[in-house]
Amino acid sequence: MAPLLAIRGLTVAYGGRTVLHGLDLDIARGETVALVGESGSGKSQAALAVMGLLPERAAVSGSARFDGTELVGLPRPALDRIRGARIGMVFQEPMTALDPLFTVGHQIALPLRAHRGLTGRQAATRARELLRLVELRDAEARLTAYPHELSGGERQRVMIAMALACEPDLLIADEPTTALDVTVQARILALLNDLKQRLGMAMLFVSHDLRLVRRIAGRTAVMRAGRLVEVGPTERLFAAPAAPETRDLVAAEPAGRKAPPPPGSPVVLEARNVAVSYPGRGGRPWRPAPRRVAVAGIDLAVRAGETLGLVGESGSGKSSLGRALLRLEPSAGIVRFEDRDLTALSRAALRPLRRGFQPVFQDPHGSLSPRMSAGAIVTEGLRVHAPELGARERDARAAAAFAEVRLDPGTRHRPPHAFSGGQRQRIAIARAMILRPRLVVLDEPTSALDRTVQRDIVALLRDLQAAHGLAYVFISHDLAVVRALSDRVLVLRDGRAVEHGPVDTVLETPREDYTRALVAAATT
Amino acid sequence: MIPFVLRRLVQAIPTLFLVVTLSFFLIRLAPGGPFDLERPLAPAAMETLRRVYGLDQPLVVQYGRYLAALLRGDLGPSFSVRDLSVAELLARGLPVSMTLGALALVLALGLGVALGGLAAARRGGILDHAVMTLGTLGLTVPGFVVAPLLQIAFGLALGWLPVGGWEGGDPRHLVLPVITLALPQVAVIARLTRAALIEGAGLPHRRTLRALGLPPRVIALHALRGAALPVVSYLGPAAAGLLTGSVVVETVFGLPGVGRYFVDGALNRDYTLVMGTVVLIGVFVIVLNLLVDLATAAIDPRVRQAA
Numbered sequence: 015m016a017p018l019l020a021i022r023g024l025t026v027a028y029g030g031r032t033v034l035h036g037l038d039l040d041i042a043r044g045e046t047v048a049l050v051g052e053s054g055s056g057k058s059q060a061a062l063a064v065m066g067l068l069p070e071r072a073a074v075s076g077s078a079r080f081d082g083t084e085l086v087g088l089p090r091p092a093l094d095r096i097r098g099a100r101i102g103m104v105f106q107e108p109m110t111a112l113d114p115l116f117t118v119g120h121q122i123a124l125p126l127r128a129h130r131g132l133t134g135r136q137a138a139t140r141a142r143e144l145l146r147l148v149e150l151r152d153a154e155a156r157l158t159a160y161p162h163e164l165s166g167g168e169r170q171r172v173m174i175a176m177a178l179a180c181e182p183d184l185l186i187a188d189e190p191t192t193a194l195d196v197t198v199q200a201r202i203l204a205l206l207n208d209l210k211q212r213l214g215m216a217m218l219f220v221s222h223d224l225r226l227v228r229r230i231a232g233r234t235a236v237m238r239a240g241r242l243v244e245v246g247p248t249e250r251l252f253a254a255p256a257a258p259e260t261r262d263l264v265a266a267e268p269a270g271r272k273a274p275p276p277p278g279s280p281v282v283l284e285a286r287n288v289a290v291s292y293p294g295r296g297g298r299p300w301r302p303a304p305r306r307v308a309v310a311g312i313d314l315a316v317r318a319g320e321t322l323g324l325v326g327e328s329g330s331g332k333s334s335l336g337r338a339l340l341r342l343e344p345s346a347g348i349v350r351f352e353d354r355d356l357t358a359l360s361r362a363a364l365r366p367l368r369r370g371f372q373p374v375f376q377d378p379h380g381s382l383s384p385r386m387s388a389g390a391i392v393t394e395g396l397r398v399h400a401p402e403l404g405a406r407e408r409d410a411r412a413a414a415a416f417a418e419v420r421l422d423p424g425t426r427h428r429p430p431h432a433f434s435g436g437q438r439q440r441i442a443i444a445r446a447m448i449l450r451p452r453l454v455v456l457d458e459p460t461s462a463l464d465r466t467v468q469r470d471i472v473a474l475l476r477d478l479q480a481a482h483g484l485a486y487v488f489i490s491h492d493l494a495v496v497r498a499l500s501d502r503v504l505v506l507r508d509g510r511a512v513e514h515g516p517v518d519t520v521l522e523t524p525r526e527d528y529t530r531a532l533v534a535a536a537t538t
Numbered sequence: 539m540i541p542f543v544l545r546r547l548v549q550a551i552p553t554l555f556l557v558v559t560l561s562f563f564l565i566r567l568a569p570g571g572p573f574d575l576e577r578p579l580a581p582a583a584m585e586t587l588r589r590v591y592g593l594d595q596p597l598v599v600q601y602g603r604y605l606a607a608l609l610r611g612d613l614g615p616s617f618s619v620r621d622l623s624v625a626e627l628l629a630r631g632l633p634v635s636m637t638l639g640a641l642a643l644v645l646a647l648g649l650g651v652a653l654g655g656l657a658a659a660r661r662g663g664i665l666d667h668a669v670m671t672l673g674t675l676g677l678t679v680p681g682f683v684v685a686p687l688l689q690i691a692f693g694l695a696l697g698w699l700p701v702g703g704w705e706g707g708d709p710r711h712l713v714l715p716v717i718t719l720a721l722p723q724v725a726v727i728a729r730l731t732r733a734a735l736i737e738g739a740g741l742p743h744r745r746t747l748r749a750l751g752l753p754p755r756v757i758a759l760h761a762l763r764g765a766a767l768p769v770v771s772y773l774g775p776a777a778a779g780l781l782t783g784s785v786v787v788e789t790v791f792g793l794p795g796v797g798r799y800f801v802d803g804a805l806n807r808d809y810t811l812v813m814g815t816v817v818l819i820g821v822f823v824i825v826l827n828l829l830v831d832l833a834t835a836a837i838d839p840r841v842r843q844a845a
Contacts, residue, residue: 098751
């Protein structure tokens with residue numbers, strides 16, 4: 015039988031730069047094929063090219079035949095009879111993929127009215143059914159809700175409902191769970207699996223995450239640098255990867271364990287009953303709304319050479335706690351760094367001490383000033399904390415810091431955007447390390463990175479910790495990385511500690527249901 | 539929504555008070571007075587005039603009296619136009635200025651959005667360049683150049699339209715002043731619309747609409763609603779400026795609007811007339827900004843819930 019979608023020699027170029035080199039891929043009716051690769055591998059370009067969604071300056075050539083119709087170069091009206099009707103698409107960004115100005119009901123009704131010619135009332139009835147199909151709680155009320163009133167997972171369910179509205183033969187899902195919490199990820203994946211079987215549709219599942227793909231796709235195609243390197247049954251790919259690129263991806267799971275801290279190492283950070291709250295919304299000037307509690311009374315201690323992992327879903331308070339420990343956020347309770355109570359100090363009194371405890375943030379794009387060279391960014395802390403150093407000495411230390419995070423010191427005069435995501439995160443780490451801190455608070459430092467890059471950053475962080483006896487507070491939702499880097503774990507939920515103990519005990523034999531859900535979501 | 543409007547109106551009181559206070563003292567800091575003519579009046583006559591209008595009192599007393607009168611809605615007598623109160627002057631001029639302003643606003647909005655939409659749809663094309671060039675021209679060439687050119691072309695050379703006068707609001711007399719008033723606003727609105735549409739086209743939720751295979755008509759509706767936000771926030775202050783009259787247009791076309799009062803009042807040190815126009819413009823700005831906020835809330839549900 016002819017495949018539902020037959021891609022032959024699909025090529026995408028911007029100007030003279032080719033980002034997708036002659037992709038060949040078939041998808042049969044009812045089959046799920048995964049397209050896997052790291053950022054820049056061309057996987058999303060392929061999906062967007064099939065849907066005719068690339069910007070106009072993209073030059074698309076080759077062929078993508080859907081059920082006999084050539085999609086490449088198909089005029090807009092003919093293309094619009096296929097996309098949304100026979101091919102549905104789900105995107106990565108649930109926060110921005112829905113129009114914020116229109117209700118959920120209106121948006122789900124759009125494809126029904128356009129392709130099925132339903133009236134407003136008929137479309138509303140069908141929209142209600144669809145929201146039940148994607149298991150959105152309280153479907154009736156959600157029809158009149160706006161996207162910003164829904165959580166990320168709920169928005170992704172709405173997105174799926176829209177894509178499925180006209181019962182397509184093919185669903186293209188471009189990283190549909192990447193922006194979601196692990197526990198939500200698992201539920202969305204289960205939903206997609208279930209819907210695929212019930213509706214008998216085929217699916218092209220685009221992802222950077224091999225582990226995820228294993229749970230959903232019968233066949234997997236691996237891409238790197240715009241080329242298809244291997245395609246085959248998913249289990250075979252895991253068991254016996256043929257291409258070196260596939261082996262690299264399979265081995266990219268953060269592995270290895272951290273050596274325990276030396277016995278008797280001193281406590282560097284101690285926090286007691288730390289609480290963070292934010293002003294509530296609404297209320298009146300004379301009667302303010304109750305404050306929203308983000309962190310409710312956390313106790314913790316970290317020794318030199320030790321890593322404490324802070325784990326929890328988004329909104330669990332882990333980042334607020336991290337900022338409170340760094341004194342970047344007003345908080346109640348006591349935070350002691352070495353022998354000083356930081357909570358009693360003014361901003362000015364705190365400043366000289368800050369050298370000892372440094373942050374590294376998640377976003378390597380947003381946390382580096384685009385107007386400064388990488389070297390200037392790294393040495394900026396020295397200007398404050400070691401003003402006695404001359405320009406030459408500062409530059410020498412920048413070169414040393416670059417070498418320490420395994421970046422070429424010769425590149426330090428370039429601006430941040432000349433570096434890749436992983437290299438930028440190394441710059442952010444160098445900026446912290448150059449001050450020789452005793453404590454580093456790492457807030458999701460690997461979340462924005464590809465798996466193979468993550469693995470290298472984790473190894474770097476472990477080496478730096480061993481070399482300098484650093485204490486780490488490591489904030490992450492990614493249990494695989496937490497396991498590779500932490501001695502102890504503190505599991506947060508709604509600002510409270512639900513579990514706290516050695517990493518093996520907590521992750522192997524979780525006591526709380528919530529921890530079990532997190533572990534299950536990350537390992538199945 | 540009603541509590542929101544009431545709260546905003548209450549918040550406007552201190553703003554208006556500050557504007558009135560500042561301008562009250564600033565205009566009196568300017569040298570000269572309302573009765574300083576080229577041929578000085580006899581000291582006795584001057585004394586009488588000052589006493590009649592209360593200018594012989596200490597400044598603080600004058601200020602107190604002005605505020606008290608203002609609270610009763612009394613803007614005081616005009617110093618330069620004898621026998622008429624400021625309120626009467628504004629009541630005569632305001633219909634003229636508001637008619638011109640409202641027409642210019644409608645024209646600018648319709649033409650600006652249409653041109654901006656066309657330019658965005660044909661981005662980088664000839665039409666886009668033409669609109670952007672005209673936009674720059676509309677912004678850079680001042681009204682006192684545009685107005686005489688229009689008068690020469692359509693009034694004198696072609697003889698189609700009158701070059702000035704009001705004539706009780708005869709439509710033919712409105713055409714040239716309205717065009718002069720609207721031109722720079724067309725330019726700004728076209729640019730704002732174009733920029734907002736182009737920015738919006740790159741947003742992820744617009745890609746979603748295309749992925750759903752929706753017809754261009756539906757996508758345009760979503761695009762325009764998104765682009766309306768920056769245009770609406772510009773419209774508030776712009777409308778306040780248009781509706782309260784333009785000195786240039788009213789002078790060049792010889793129209794009896796309120797725009798001239800502000801300048802004439804300031805030149806003649808007609809304190810009450812200046813204060814009257816300041817209060818008028820202040821009230822317009824406050825009310826129109828409130829309308830902008832209400833319109834923004836109507837367009838954007840996130841704003842609605844924050845308010």
